[in-house]
Amino acid sequence: xxxxxxxxxxxxxxxxxxxxxxxxxxxxxxxxxxxxxxxxxxxxxxxxxxxxxxxxxxxxxxxxxxxxxxxxxxxxxxxxxxxxxxxxxxxxxxxxxxxxxxxxxxxxxxxxxxxxxxxxxxxxxxxxxxxxxxxxxxxxxxxxxxxxxxxxxxxxxxxxxxxxxxxxxxxxxxxxxxxxxxxxxxxxxxxxxxxxxxxxxxxxxxxxxxxxxxxxxxxxxxxxxxxxxxxxxxxxxxxxxxxxxxxxxxxxxxxxxxxxxxxxxxxxxxxxxxxxxxxxxxxxxxxxxxxxxxxxxxxxxxxx
Amino acid sequence: xxxxxxxxxxxxxxxxxxxxxxxxxxxxxxxxxxxxxxxxxxxxxxxxxxxxxxxxxxxxxxxxxxxxxxxxxxxxxxxxxxxxxxxxxxxxxxxxxxxxxxxxxxxxxxxxxxxxxxxxxxxxxxxxxxxxxxxxxxxxxxxxxxxxxxxxxxxxxxxxxxxxxxxxxxxxxxxxxxxxxxxxxxxxxxxxxxxxxxxxxxxxxxxxxxxxxxxxxxxxxxxxxxxxxxxxxxxxxxxxxxxxxxxxxxxxxxxxxxxxxxxxxxxxxxxxxxxxxxxxxxxxxxxxxxxxxxxxxxxxxxxxxxxxxxxxxxxxxxxxxxxxxxxxxxxxxxxxxxxxxxxxxxxxxxxxxxxxxxxxxxxxxxxxxxxxxxxxxxxxxxxxxxxxxxxxxxxxxxxxxxxxxxxxxxxxxxxxxxxxxxxxxxxxxxxxxxxxxxxxxxxxxxxxxxxxxxxxxxxxxxxxxxxxxxxxxxxxxxxxxxxxxxxxxxxxxxxxxxxxxxxxxxxxxxxxxxxxxxxxxxxxxxxxxxxxxxxxxxxxxxxxxxxx
Numbered sequence: 001x002x003x004x005x006x007x008x009x010x011x012x013x014x015x016x017x018x019x020x021x022x023x024x025x026x027x028x029x030x031x032x033x034x035x036x037x038x039x040x041x042x043x044x045x046x047x048x049x050x051x052x053x054x055x056x057x058x059x060x061x062x063x064x065x066x067x068x069x070x071x072x073x074x075x076x077x078x079x080x081x082x083x084x085x086x087x088x089x090x091x092x093x094x095x096x097x098x099x100x101x102x103x104x105x106x107x108x109x110x111x112x113x114x115x116x117x118x119x120x121x122x123x124x125x126x127x128x129x130x131x132x133x134x135x136x137x138x139x140x141x142x143x144x145x146x147x148x149x150x151x152x153x154x155x156x157x158x159x160x161x162x163x164x165x166x167x168x169x170x171x172x173x174x175x176x177x178x179x180x181x182x183x184x185x186x187x188x189x190x191x192x193x194x195x196x197x198x199x200x201x202x203x204x205x206x207x208x209x210x211x212x213x214x215x216x217x218x219x220x221x222x223x224x225x226x227x228x229x230x231x232x233x234x235x236x237x238x239x240x241x242x243x244x245x246x247x248x249x250x251x252x253x254x255x256x257x258x259x260x261x262x263x264x265x266x267x268x269x270x271x272x273x274x275x276x277x278x279x280x281x282x283x284x285x286x287x288x289x290x291x292x293x294x295x296x297x298x299x300x301x302x303x304x
Numbered sequence: 305x306x307x308x309x310x311x312x313x314x315x316x317x318x319x320x321x322x323x324x325x326x327x328x329x330x331x332x333x334x335x336x337x338x339x340x341x342x343x344x345x346x347x348x349x350x351x352x353x354x355x356x357x358x359x360x361x362x363x364x365x366x367x368x369x370x371x372x373x374x375x376x377x378x379x380x381x382x383x384x385x386x387x388x389x390x391x392x393x394x395x396x397x398x399x400x401x402x403x404x405x406x407x408x409x410x411x412x413x414x415x416x417x418x419x420x421x422x423x424x425x426x427x428x429x430x431x432x433x434x435x436x437x438x439x440x441x442x443x444x445x446x447x448x449x450x451x452x453x454x455x456x457x458x459x460x461x462x463x464x465x466x467x468x469x470x471x472x473x474x475x476x477x478x479x480x481x482x483x484x485x486x487x488x489x490x491x492x493x494x495x496x497x498x499x500x501x502x503x504x505x506x507x508x509x510x511x512x513x514x515x516x517x518x519x520x521x522x523x524x525x526x527x528x529x530x531x532x533x534x535x536x537x538x539x540x541x542x543x544x545x546x547x548x549x550x551x552x553x554x555x556x557x558x559x560x561x562x563x564x565x566x567x568x569x570x571x572x573x574x575x576x577x578x579x580x581x582x583x584x585x586x587x588x589x590x591x592x593x594x595x596x597x598x599x600x601x602x603x604x605x606x607x608x609x610x611x612x613x614x615x616x617x618x619x620x621x622x623x624x625x626x627x628x629x630x631x632x633x634x635x636x637x638x639x640x641x642x643x644x645x646x647x648x649x650x651x652x653x654x655x656x657x658x659x660x661x662x663x664x665x666x667x668x669x670x671x672x673x674x675x676x677x678x679x680x681x682x683x684x685x686x687x688x689x690x691x692x693x694x695x696x697x698x699x700x701x702x703x704x705x706x707x708x709x710x711x712x713x714x715x716x717x718x719x720x721x722x723x724x725x726x727x728x729x730x731x732x733x734x735x736x737x738x739x740x741x742x743x744x745x746x747x748x749x750x751x752x753x754x755x756x757x758x759x760x761x762x763x764x765x766x767x768x769x770x771x772x773x774x775x776x777x778x779x780x781x782x783x784x785x786x787x788x789x790x791x792x793x794x795x796x797x798x799x800x801x802x803x804x805x806x807x808x809x810x811x812x813x814x815x816x817x818x819x820x821x822x823x824x825x826x827x828x829x830x831x832x833x834x835x836x837x838x839x840x841x842x843x844x845x846x847x848x849x850x851x852x
Binding site for chain 1: 818
């Protein structure tokens with residue numbers, strides 16, 4: 001048995017090696033180095049999200065001549081908390097999370113939105129076995145009464161807030177008139193997969209993700225069908241943090257806004273970035289566009 | 305080493321003396337055991353029936369495809385160089401959180417334990433007021449650890465993020481706060497159980513309290529304290545994975561991102577990394593458990609020191625941030641937000657309903673874990689004689705390793721494909737995970753048993769199941785029960801982390817309140833969870849006291 005300590009040492013060598021081998025990632029530490037930390041709410045496939053945000057980071061880096069780092073987060077609410085704590089400089093938020101972050105972070109500014117965000121929509125999908133037929137009017141949402149239904153993330157605008165609002169308009173209280181309580185799948189992609197698998201009979205999600213998935217052929221449209229597209233509402237937008245000018249100099253917020261708005265696809269690189277965002281160009285936005293979201297958020301207890 | 309029944313009794317609510325008095329002697333143990341068994345069966349039936357809903361459908365066969373797709377990927381993990389490099393880095397982060405979290409917990413334990421011990425609060429004089437004051441002090445010190453300990457690491461993590469942001473200290477502190485509290489409690493119990501004669505002698509000779517503790521009590525406490533620290537290390541690694549899932553980084557984060565993108569091959573790379581990490585730590589623990597030779601502890605001590613240094617260097621926490629005005633401002637804002645607590649939107653009825661559901665989930669989960677654990681443990685126990693038995697035993701041990709290496713939220717998402725939504729898939733997910741932990745502990749119990757009676761029965765021609773039922777179960781039942789009850793309390797607290805699938809109970813309520821940043825209501829929900837865990841803890845005490 002005396003050889004056991006040696007064996008233990010040998011077993012732990014790789015562990016120590018890996019601890020020693022990978023140096024600390026200090027690019028994010030401290031606030032003195034001028035790295036612009038951009039982020040986005042985790043509303044879709046993390047690999048695609050990373051590719052999209054890194055493309056934007058590259059664009060902003062060359063447009064503004066600063067280091068830009070993409071910071072991935074796994075949770076909508078955590079993203080709002082990190083913005084409030086000053087750990088994220090610019091975040092591509094959904095309608096609701098943007099309102100939450102702006103209300104919680106004095107000095108935060110609206111920067112821009114995509115052309116598609118001014119008139120964004122959600123789709124309601126149903127498992128084919130339910131036999132729910134497509135319909136054109138909000139009132140048709142009563143078809144989801146007594147079904148097992150899932151939203152996306154609790155904090156999602158297109159996957160929860162607006163769908164819940166439209167369900168209410170149709171007279172369906174998600175708290176009491178579905179079969180059991182509504183699910184919260186966590187992301188738009190997960191909503192599709194769970195409805196396709198029949199775990200839930202119905203669900204609602206971001207129209208953009210739905211279209212991308214059906215175009216890519218990663219949805220079995222024999223098992224899950226689109227039944228309703230909602231009326232439009234204002235959704236995603238970029239917020240800038242209150243520390244931008246302190247860290248990057250006076251006027252930086254405006255420079256950042258300009259850089260975003262100049263992203264119009266005039267070069268192949270810009271084209272590639274916009275394509276990843278599913279947008280034609282970026283456009284200005286203002287607080288008024290999100291008043292309705294804020295109001296609905298208050299009714300649903302998501303904004304206090 | 306990881307003598308869990310003892311740990312369980314040390315971690316349980318209330319001072320040791322109160323526990324020892326307990327309910328013992330009032331009821332005959334056998335009769336009491338039968339009564340508890342009936343209570344348990346009724347509770348389980350009640351919980352299950354309330355989960356089944358109206359149409360009594362449980363299994364969703366249509367989701368089987370997605371479920372098997374995940375398992376099929378086990379055979380082909382993504383082994384590309386880039387991903388492997390990222391995985392090694394992530395494993396280092398998870399390990400570093402575990403190491404530093406444990407270190408801080410043990411330090412807190414050492415510093416705080418004396419002030420929680422009966423030894424410290426023992427009256428020096430017999431005067432009434434002094435006695436009362438000291439009894440009050442003891443009670444107060446015990447109550448002070450109930451809250452930090454009762455709040456799950458994940459909840460601490462989410463709260464700390466809003467103060468410390470992306471600093472790696474969030475992960476370390478989220479582990480160290482609850483684990484530090486429980487370590488302090490256990491160390492104080494160890495202090496109280498130690499032979500106090502040398503301490504008394506030193507005190508009589510005029511030594512101060514601290515000096516007397518250091519020279520009169522400490523030496524005899526070291527082995528127990530070290531064992532417990534290692535057990536905490538195992539727990540810390542598991543917590544580090546969960547914290548990673550909510551954003552702290554490391555293997556938990558990598559696994560979550562891959563899972564969200566349905567990249568099952570990458571998910572399996574992370575799972576295999578967790579398996580390797582888990583197996584290494586198991587080995588280390590088993591190695592320490594098998595002997596008390598000085599050499600072993602010395603080697604481990606050196607390794608630990610290197611690990612600690614490596615962890616600090618790897619995580620590079622930003623200490624400046626601690627003392628910045630901004631942190632203080634964010635902390636005061638958080639506290640401002642959290643108190644005074646308020647009821648959830650649905651009032652008391654919603655809070656009570658969610659608490660009951662949490663309790664039901666924990667009952668279902670621990671029942672599943674204990675029954676399945678018991679069945680598999682007999683196969684998994686080392687010491688099989690025939691080659692097929694050995695292969696089977698090895699397979700069973702890998703199964704247990706796998707089920708506890710995959711974090712509960714991932715189990716929950718997987719179960720959701722094949723079990724219709726509601727609290728049941730959440731409970732099953734927790735049950736499967738706890739099965740991995742309990743099964744291993746049960747296997748250790750079986751290994752430690754005297755094999756004589758079982759062999760005799762087998763030689764007399766009894767079938768394996770019968771020889772197991774009559775020879776193994778009676779001899780081991782006390783420890784098996786203690787393990788199960790201990791994990792029951794842990795499971796009740798962990799219901800909070802399967803909230804990701806909207807499983808139900810207080811975890812689901814907390815997720816909703818978090819989405820709306822309703823901090824006052826979150827405080828209430830967390831307090832309710834602490835209360836449920838306390839109730840479970842007290843029930844466990846009652847069961848153990850009356851069946852001893």
